[in-house]
Amino acid sequence: MLRILGILVIIAGSSGCALTIVRERAAYLERCRSWRELLRLMENEIAFQKSSLPEICARAGRHLTGDKKMFLDRIGRALEEDGGETLGEIWRREAGLIFQREPVKREIEEEVEELGGRLCFEDGDLMSKILKEAEGYIRKHQEEQERISREKNKLTLCAGVMGGLLLTILLL
Secondary structure (H helix, E strand, C coil), rough: HHHHHHHHHHHHHHHHHEEEEEHHHHHHHHHHHHHHHHHHHHHHHHHHHHCCCHHHHHHHHCCCCHHHHHHHHHHHHHHHHHHCCCCHHHHHHHHHHHHHHHHCCCCHHHHHHHHHHHHCCCHHHHHHHHHHHHHHHHHHHHHHHHHHHHHHHHHHHHHHHHHHHHHHHHHC
Protein backbone atom coordinates (compact mmCIF):
# COMPACT_ATOMS: atom_id res chain seq x y z
CA MET A 1 0.00 0.00 0.00
CA LEU A 2 2.78 2.41 0.88
CA ARG A 3 4.56 1.59 -2.38
CA ILE A 4 1.51 2.52 -4.42
CA LEU A 5 1.12 5.72 -2.46
CA GLY A 6 4.81 6.49 -2.98
CA ILE A 7 4.50 5.84 -6.72
CA LEU A 8 1.52 8.17 -6.97
CA VAL A 9 3.35 10.88 -5.01
CA ILE A 10 6.41 10.63 -7.28
CA ILE A 11 4.32 10.78 -10.46
CA ALA A 12 2.25 13.67 -9.08
CA GLY A 13 5.42 15.55 -8.07
CA SER A 14 7.11 15.18 -11.45
CA SER A 15 3.87 16.08 -13.24
CA GLY A 16 3.54 19.12 -10.97
CA CYS A 17 7.02 20.27 -11.91
CA ALA A 18 6.13 19.98 -15.59
CA LEU A 19 2.87 21.85 -15.01
CA THR A 20 4.80 24.67 -13.32
CA ILE A 21 6.95 25.08 -16.43
CA VAL A 22 3.85 25.16 -18.63
CA ARG A 23 2.29 27.83 -16.39
CA GLU A 24 5.45 29.96 -16.60
CA ARG A 25 5.17 29.90 -20.38
CA ALA A 26 1.52 30.95 -20.16
CA ALA A 27 2.44 33.80 -17.80
CA TYR A 28 5.04 35.00 -20.31
CA LEU A 29 2.43 35.08 -23.06
CA GLU A 30 0.14 37.05 -20.76
CA ARG A 31 2.90 39.62 -20.15
CA CYS A 32 3.30 40.05 -23.91
CA ARG A 33 -0.45 40.43 -24.28
CA SER A 34 -0.59 43.12 -21.59
CA TRP A 35 2.18 45.14 -23.32
CA ARG A 36 0.23 44.89 -26.57
CA GLU A 37 -2.90 46.10 -24.79
CA LEU A 38 -1.03 49.07 -23.30
CA LEU A 39 0.33 50.10 -26.69
CA ARG A 40 -3.05 49.65 -28.37
CA LEU A 41 -4.76 51.81 -25.75
CA MET A 42 -2.17 54.55 -26.13
CA GLU A 43 -2.46 54.39 -29.91
CA ASN A 44 -6.25 54.70 -29.72
CA GLU A 45 -6.01 57.65 -27.34
CA ILE A 46 -3.58 59.42 -29.66
CA ALA A 47 -5.63 58.67 -32.76
CA PHE A 48 -9.00 59.75 -31.37
CA GLN A 49 -8.32 62.26 -28.60
CA LYS A 50 -5.34 64.21 -29.99
CA SER A 51 -4.33 65.04 -26.40
CA SER A 52 -0.99 65.66 -24.73
CA LEU A 53 1.05 62.68 -23.64
CA PRO A 54 0.34 63.08 -19.88
CA GLU A 55 -3.41 63.08 -20.62
CA ILE A 56 -3.02 60.10 -22.93
CA CYS A 57 -1.16 58.19 -20.22
CA ALA A 58 -3.83 59.04 -17.64
CA ARG A 59 -6.75 58.02 -19.89
CA ALA A 60 -5.12 54.85 -21.16
CA GLY A 61 -4.10 53.94 -17.61
CA ARG A 62 -7.75 53.94 -16.51
CA HIS A 63 -8.35 50.86 -18.67
CA LEU A 64 -5.41 48.92 -17.25
CA THR A 65 -4.62 47.32 -13.92
CA GLY A 66 -1.52 46.44 -11.96
CA ASP A 67 1.97 47.28 -13.15
CA LYS A 68 0.93 48.64 -16.54
CA LYS A 69 -1.47 51.14 -14.93
CA MET A 70 1.27 52.20 -12.52
CA PHE A 71 3.69 52.46 -15.46
CA LEU A 72 1.48 54.94 -17.33
CA ASP A 73 0.60 56.86 -14.14
CA ARG A 74 4.27 57.36 -13.29
CA ILE A 75 5.10 58.48 -16.82
CA GLY A 76 2.20 60.93 -16.83
CA ARG A 77 3.18 62.39 -13.44
CA ALA A 78 6.86 62.64 -14.41
CA LEU A 79 5.96 64.50 -17.61
CA GLU A 80 3.69 66.91 -15.73
CA GLU A 81 6.35 67.60 -13.09
CA ASP A 82 8.94 68.33 -15.79
CA GLY A 83 11.97 67.30 -13.77
CA GLY A 84 14.26 67.85 -16.74
CA GLU A 85 14.10 64.27 -17.97
CA THR A 86 13.11 63.43 -21.50
CA LEU A 87 10.27 61.07 -22.30
CA GLY A 88 12.80 58.48 -23.44
CA GLU A 89 14.62 58.55 -20.10
CA ILE A 90 11.42 58.37 -18.07
CA TRP A 91 10.00 55.60 -20.26
CA ARG A 92 13.21 53.54 -20.10
CA ARG A 93 13.45 53.89 -16.31
CA GLU A 94 9.81 52.92 -15.69
CA ALA A 95 9.92 50.07 -18.21
CA GLY A 96 13.04 48.76 -16.48
CA LEU A 97 11.15 48.62 -13.18
CA ILE A 98 8.36 46.62 -14.82
CA PHE A 99 10.83 44.23 -16.46
CA GLN A 100 12.44 43.50 -13.10
CA ARG A 101 9.11 42.16 -11.84
CA GLU A 102 7.78 40.80 -15.12
CA PRO A 103 10.71 39.67 -17.30
CA VAL A 104 10.31 39.26 -21.05
CA LYS A 105 12.75 38.25 -23.77
CA ARG A 106 15.51 40.76 -24.49
CA GLU A 107 14.21 41.75 -27.94
CA ILE A 108 10.82 42.75 -26.50
CA GLU A 109 12.51 44.57 -23.64
CA GLU A 110 14.60 46.58 -26.10
CA GLU A 111 11.59 47.35 -28.31
CA VAL A 112 9.57 48.69 -25.37
CA GLU A 113 12.47 50.63 -23.84
CA GLU A 114 13.34 52.33 -27.14
CA LEU A 115 9.71 53.23 -27.75
CA GLY A 116 9.80 56.16 -25.32
CA GLY A 117 12.59 57.85 -27.26
CA ARG A 118 10.65 57.47 -30.48
CA LEU A 119 7.41 58.87 -29.03
CA CYS A 120 8.79 62.33 -28.30
CA PHE A 121 7.24 63.81 -31.45
CA GLU A 122 4.35 66.26 -31.35
CA ASP A 123 2.77 64.75 -34.46
CA GLY A 124 -0.03 62.46 -33.31
CA ASP A 125 -0.15 60.54 -36.58
CA LEU A 126 3.53 59.68 -36.33
CA MET A 127 3.18 58.65 -32.68
CA SER A 128 0.18 56.52 -33.59
CA LYS A 129 2.14 54.85 -36.38
CA ILE A 130 5.11 54.16 -34.07
CA LEU A 131 2.84 52.58 -31.44
CA LYS A 132 1.08 50.48 -34.08
CA GLU A 133 4.43 49.18 -35.39
CA ALA A 134 5.63 48.33 -31.88
CA GLU A 135 2.37 46.53 -31.11
CA GLY A 136 2.71 44.59 -34.36
CA TYR A 137 6.26 43.57 -33.46
CA ILE A 138 5.14 42.29 -30.06
CA ARG A 139 2.13 40.56 -31.66
CA LYS A 140 4.38 38.64 -34.06
CA HIS A 141 6.66 37.68 -31.19
CA GLN A 142 3.69 36.56 -29.10
CA GLU A 143 2.26 34.46 -31.93
CA GLU A 144 5.62 32.77 -32.44
CA GLN A 145 5.96 32.11 -28.71
CA GLU A 146 2.43 30.66 -28.62
CA ARG A 147 3.31 28.28 -31.43
CA ILE A 148 6.52 27.24 -29.69
CA SER A 149 4.75 26.89 -26.35
CA ARG A 150 2.09 24.59 -27.76
CA GLU A 151 4.79 22.23 -29.01
CA LYS A 152 6.95 22.44 -25.90
CA ASN A 153 4.05 22.16 -23.47
CA LYS A 154 3.03 18.75 -24.82
CA LEU A 155 6.60 17.51 -24.55
CA THR A 156 7.08 18.99 -21.10
CA LEU A 157 3.94 17.39 -19.69
CA CYS A 158 4.81 14.01 -21.25
CA ALA A 159 8.36 14.26 -19.94
CA GLY A 160 7.05 15.05 -16.46
CA VAL A 161 4.79 12.02 -16.36
CA MET A 162 7.35 9.73 -17.99
CA GLY A 163 10.06 11.00 -15.66
CA GLY A 164 7.89 10.12 -12.70
CA LEU A 165 7.25 6.65 -14.09
CA LEU A 166 10.93 6.12 -14.77
CA LEU A 167 11.85 7.22 -11.29
CA THR A 168 9.36 4.82 -9.74
CA ILE A 169 10.73 1.95 -11.83
CA LEU A 170 14.27 2.79 -10.76
CA LEU A 171 13.27 3.02 -7.12
CA LEU A 172 11.43 -0.32 -7.16
